[in-house]
Amino acid sequence: xxxxxxxxIYDQHDKNGFYGGKFGGNFVAxxxxxxxxxLTKLFAKLRKDKKFLAKKEQLFKSYLGGETPFFKLxxxxxxxxxxxxxxxxxxxxxxxxxxxxxxxxNALICKMSGRKYLCGxxxxxxxxKNLAMAGKHLGLKVKIFMGTKDIARQSVNVKFMxxxxxxxxxxxxxxxxxVDAVSECMRYYVSxxxxxxxxxxxxxxxxxxxxxxxxxxxxxxxELKKQLIQQFGKIPKLKLINVIGGGSSALGFxxxxxxxxxxxxxxIGVEAKYAAPLATNAKLSILHGAAQYCLTNKDGQISPxxxxxxxxxxxxxxxxxxxxxxxxxxxxxxxxxxxxxxxxKLVTKLxxxxxxxxxxxxxxxxxxxxxKLKKDQIIIVNxxxxxxxDKKIFLKELGYYPS
Amino acid sequence: MxxxxxxxxxxxxxxxxPALVTYTVAGDPNKNQSLTLLKKISKHVDIVExxxxxxxxxxxxxxxxxxxxxxxxxxxxxxxxxxxxKKYKKDKNAKPLILMGYYQMVFNYGEEKFVxxxxxxxxxxxxxxxxxxxYNKKFASLCKKKSVCFVQxxxxxxxxxxxMRIIKDSHDMIYYISMLSTTGGxxxxxxxxxxxxxxxxxxxxKNKNIVVGFGxxxxxxxxxxxxxxxxxxxxxxxxxxxxxxxxRDPLIAAxxxxxxxxxxxx
Ligand SMILES: Cc1ncc(COP(=O)(O)O)c(C=O)c1O
Numbered sequence: 001x002x003x004x005x006x007x008x009i010y011d012q013h014d015k016n017g018f019y020g021g022k023f024g025g026n027f028v029a030x031x032x033x034x035x036x037x038x039l040t041k042l043f044a045k046l047r048k049d050k051k052f053l054a055k056k057e058q059l060f061k062s063y064l065g066g067e068t069p070f071f072k073l074x075x076x077x078x079x080x081x082x083x084x085x086x087x088x089x090x091x092x093x094x095x096x097x098x099x100x101x102x103x104x105x106n107a108l109i110c111k112m113s114g115r116k117y118l119c120g121x122x123x124x125x126x127x128x129k130n131l132a133m134a135g136k137h138l139g140l141k142v143k144i145f146m147g148t149k150d151i152a153r154q155s156v157n158v159k160f161m162x163x164x165x166x167x168x169x170x171x172x173x174x175x176x177x178x179v180d181a182v183s184e185c186m187r188y189y190v191s192x193x194x195x196x197x198x199x200x201x202x203x204x205x206x207x208x209x210x211x212x213x214x215x216x217x218x219x220x221x222x223e224l225k226k227q228l229i230q231q232f233g234k235i236p237k238l239k240l241i242n243v244i245g246g247g248s249s250a251l252g253f254x255x256x257x258x259x260x261x262x263x264x265x266x267x268i269g270v271e272a273k274y275a276a277p278l279a280t281n282a283k284l285s286i287l288h289g290a291a292q293y294c295l296t297n298k299d300g301q302i303s304p305x306x307x308x309x310x311x312x313x314x315x316x317x318x319x320x321x322x323x324x325x326x327x328x329x330x331x332x333x334x335x336x337x338x339x340x341x342x343x344x345k346l347v348t349k350l351x352x353x354x355x356x357x358x359x360x361x362x363x364x365x366x367x368x369x370x371x372k373l374k375k376d377q378i379i380i381v382n383x384x385x386x387x388x389x390d391k392k393i394f395l396k397e398l399g400y401y402p403s
Numbered sequence: 404m405x406x407x408x409x410x411x412x413x414x415x416x417x418x419x420x421p422a423l424v425t426y427t428v429a430g431d432p433n434k435n436q437s438l439t440l441l442k443k444i445s446k447h448v449d450i451v452e453x454x455x456x457x458x459x460x461x462x463x464x465x466x467x468x469x470x471x472x473x474x475x476x477x478x479x480x481x482x483x484x485x486x487x488x489k490k491y492k493k494d495k496n497a498k499p500l501i502l503m504g505y506y507q508m509v510f511n512y513g514e515e516k517f518v519x520x521x522x523x524x525x526x527x528x529x530x531x532x533x534x535x536x537x538y539n540k541k542f543a544s545l546c547k548k549k550s551v552c553f554v555q556x557x558x559x560x561x562x563x564x565x566x567m568r569i570i571k572d573s574h575d576m577i578y579y580i581s582m583l584s585t586t587g588g589x590x591x592x593x594x595x596x597x598x599x600x601x602x603x604x605x606x607x608x609k610n611k612n613i614v615v616g617f618g619x620x621x622x623x624x625x626x627x628x629x630x631x632x633x634x635x636x637x638x639x640x641x642x643x644x645x646x647x648x649x650x651r652d653p654l655i656a657a658x659x660x661x662x663x664x665x666x667x668x669x
Contacts, residue, residue, distance in 0.1 A: 016538065027506055027533040029462045031558035031583045033565075173468060174458065186461045191584045194560070286507040287459060289533070299480045300511030301458045 001326040009255050009320050010203075010214040017207030017290075020326055024290045024319035026206045035193040040208045042113055047215070052112065059104050060219060063137060065094045068220070070227040070380075075350035076370075083239070083373035085366060086380045087353060088224050088253065095130040096386035097356070098249040099201065102216035103130035106199035107138045109212065113197060119143040120199040121185040123150055123178030123245065124311030124358065125157025126385055127201035132166035142166040143196075145185035149176040150310045156389045175304055178245075178314045182288050202246025203318035206289035210318055217252025220382065225256045237264055239369075242382045243362040244269040244278065244332070245311045247318035249384040258329065267330035269321065270365045272307035272340075277317045278325055278332035287316040293325070308337040308393060309357035311385070335364035341397050343367055344387070348402040356385035357393065407499040407527045408552045409575040411449055412612040412631060420669050421628055422449035424614055425661060426503065426636030428470040429453045429487060430479025432647060437474070438487045440643070440654050444661045445496040452530065452634065455484050455504040462532050464587030466637040469644055481512055485524045492525035501528035501554065509534075509542075518545045528552035530578060536569045543572060554578050557604060559592070570607050578634070579604060581617045587637035590618030594626035601630050621660065625667040635664055 001020040004012055013019045017026050028036060046052040060066065069092060073085045093100045103120070110118045118140045122128030128144040135142035144161055148170050151158055161168055169188075174180040182200070189198040200209035203217075228235055240257060242250035250269050257265040271279050277293040285294035287302060294316040295303040307313040324330040335343070343363035348354060355363060362381050370379055387394070387401075394401045415422050425448050430437050441451060456471035456479060463471070484502070491497055502521065509517045509531060521529065529551055534542060536555060546553040555573040557566055558580040570577065579601055582592045597615060604613050615627055616634030624633055639660060646656040 026535075026538065028535065029533060029558070030535045030556040031560050031580060033535060033558075034560035034562060174472070179459065183459055183461045187464070187585045190462055191588060193583060283511070286505070286510050286533070288461065291510075296507075296511065300508045301475065302507075 001323065003258060003327050003329055005259055008218065009251055009258050009324070010211045012323065013207060019319050019323035022284065022326070023292055023322040024207050024210065027286050027289045027291070028206050029190050032190055032193045036206055036208055039113070043109065043208060043212060046109065046112060052108070055108060056105065059108065060101070063094065064100050064104060065092070067223050068092050070224060070231070073351050076347060079350055080367065080370040082371040082375065083377035083379045084375065085370055086378060088220065088380055088382050089353060090220055090249070090382055090384045091353070091355065091359070091386035095133055097126040097130065098217050098220060098252060098384045099127040099130045101219050101252065102213040102248060103127060103199065104134045105212060105216040106197065107131065107134035107140055110140055110197035111138045115195060115197050117141050117143070117192070117196040118199060119145070119185055119188055119196050121145045121178065121182040121201045123147070123181065123201070123313060124309065124356070124385070125150065125154040125161065125389060126311060128166070129157045129160040131199055132161040132164035135166065136164045143169060143188070145169045145171055145181045145188065147175065147177040147181045148172045150178065150181070153393065154310050154389055156391065177310065179302065186288060202248040203251050203320055204246045204288055204290060204292070204316060210290065210320065213248050214251040214255065214320060217248050218255040220249070220252040221254060221256035224253070224380070235260065235265065236378055239266045239268060239377070239379045240382070241268045241270065241362045241366050241379060243312065243358045243384065244271050244317065244321065245314050245358065246316070247321045249382055251318060251320050253382040254330070262329060267324065268365060269330055269332045270361045271332065271334045272309055272312035272361060273334045273336040275305035275307045275312050275314055276334040277315060278321055279334045284322070290319050292319045293317050293322045308397070309340065309361070311358040312361065333365060335361040339364040344394065345398060353383055354387040354402070355383050356387045357390045358385050359383050404547065404550055404552060404574055406550050406552050406575060408450060411499050412575070415449060421630050422614065422632030423447070423665050423668060424450045424452060424632050424634040425639055426452040426454060426634060427639060427643070428456055428467065428474050429484045430456060430474030430477060431470045431643065432473055432653065433477045434479060434483055434487060436653070438491060440657055441491055442494045442496060443654050443658050445494070445498050447658070447661045447665045448498055450499045450501065450632065452501045452503045452636070453484070453488070455481060455502055455508055457505040457508050459507070460505060462585055464585040464637060466587040466640045466644065470640045481508060485520050488526055489524040499527040500525070501530055502526050503530040504532070506531050506534040514542055514545060518549050518551060521551050522549040526551060528554055528576060530554045530556070536572060540572065543574070547574065552576055556580060559583055559600060566604060567607055570604065570611060573611060576612045576614060577604065579613050579615050581615050584617055586617060588618055590623050594623065597627060598629055621663050621667060624664055628668050633668065
């Protein structure tokens with residue numbers, strides 16, 4: 001399996017929507033195909049449309065808050081005594097996570113397609129919150145599908161969504177978490193696809209949905225590339241560590257660096273231990289409209305997962321990550337709940353950043369490997385989410401929450 | 404294609420009535436009862452669809468979801484379903500049987516192995532909800548080789564050009580989805596509109612048998628008699644759920660509603 005040079009990761013698919021001839025595709029209900037094809041055409045047009053691009057620029061800048069900072073975690077570097085550890089602090093966005101990018105772009109596409117209704121799924125509530133806010137900003141009616149287990153554990157974000165005027169549809173079937181929220185949202189789309197724009201919360205779903213997602217989150221690596229040149233005068237030897245739920249933040253963090261040799265820019269994805277289809281060599285399966293590595297049982301049923309982190313509690317993975325794995329461009333590993341909690345403890349003791357449970361998994365891997373590396377090595381961790389949504393969980397698990 | 408589905412439609416044409424097609428979930432409420440129920444309703448039904456349950460059914464409404472989850476909780480596996488089909492096909496009332504489900508189950512089992520197994524146990528047709536044209540070309544030809552009818556789907560949003568291509572690649576039976584909805588939704592379009600679309604498909608190739616499904620209940624079925632066949636799924640599955648909840652025999656309730664449905668279209 002080979003990656004084509006000079007083409008963004010999200011455009012590497014064939015005419016049927018498959019990456020590497022194997023991942024992705026469009027396994028959807030017949031009724032949704034026409035709206036999906038219309039959206040595909042619209043998006044292809046918008047990407048070249050000056051008005052759309054100007055609006056995107058403006059929203060990213062004045063609405064989301066512009067370029068997110070890139071800085072060295074000096075104390076953590078010193079404490080671990082190995083590689084230099086840097087942070088791309090995406091959590092500083094309005095909406096506290098990278099989900100702001102694809103939520104905003106989806107709301108903009110919805111608006112430009114002449115639709116008033118927007119629906120989306122959420123696990124940790126980060127996508128839901130950002131979609132609710134972007135919808136409000138652009139005058140759209142937003143419906144968010146969320147598992148009842150996640151509604152309980154991410155209540156802070158639920159409040160955000162409600163305050164932004166979104167309707168929350170509680171999903172009580174199956175796992176009561178993200179996988180069933182996505183299913184329920186897709187069902188809603190099946191019935192309402194002529195009037196409603198579907199925004200999928202990660203780099204998953206039928207081809208066009210994952211494509212729009214990563215096109216949007218790629219803003220992270222566009223900025224980072226510039227910041228690296230400013231800081232080092234070149235792209236130094238790097239390890240880019242990112243957590244993976246569905247994979248939207250990692251793909252956005254990596255997109256601009258895919259063409260570099262892996263000895264130059266190494267890509268490391270970190271899943272949650274009991275929701276790690278990429279790291280544990282799960283079988284190629286069909287979930288939510290796309291072929292991907294996904295945890296299943298022998299008969300093909302989707303397996304239950306566990307993670308303390310609602311954003312990672314998902315059995316599947318982006319088709320684009322399957323592609324990067326088979327092309328041997330990225331390496332995938334996992335961290336346990338406990339390792340993520342320990343990472344939170346250490347990082348927040350030494351540094352001013354407050355990573356949510358999801359990026360704590362990336363920090364856990366960083367903490368594992370940094371001490372073994374030389375001081376001229378550079379690790380960058382994408383701090384893709386802010387912790388306040390997880391305050392309750394940290395208080396319960398650690399007995400405190402840093403100020 | 405030499406297939407029982409085709410023969411059934413020919414026979415019904417002579418009788419000048421549409422096929423009554425039912426959908427129930429294999430393994431619900433449990434393996435044996437689902438088979439007994441299928442045999443029991445077969446006396447009144449022309450073609451049976453049997454769902455092979457998947458735990459991530461993105462095109463199904465609450466009724467079929469619940470039925471699928473019940474079947475899975477009671478341990479149904481694909482191989483059990485194949486065994487049950489084999490038993491069913493030996494019954495004196497057995498009708499043409501179509502297995503229906505999601506592509507993940509087929510993909511996981513292996514496409515070729517799945518079709519061979521279908522042939523071996525006597526499955527007459529297949530509906531794979533999320534394997535739409537043109538992505539189903541390879542699989543449909545695998546089915547054709549084994550004389551298993553691969554049922555193509557057409558929806559209200561299917562464009563004319565696409566419709567023609569789908570029909571060209573279709574086997575003996577085509578499924579027209581009456582409205583944009585998951586299964587179990589209330590009929591939100593008029594029978595007139597549905598029949599208009601039905602006729603549009605029919606005009607492209609009058610030799611294809613077009614069944615209409617989604618939103619069909621004992622209230623709506625008689626208004627759609629002009630179709631070649633009518634599929635009742637959620638309404639029947641709901642009857643099973645309701646009688647289980649009321650601790651009554653689902654077999655009796657299911658037979659009763661099927662008889663009633665039949666009486667409205669003959
Ligand atoms: C902060 C944060 N990071 C990561 C994730 C995981 O999703 P993805 O892998 O698509 O970035 C989530 C999901 O909700 C999240 O909120």
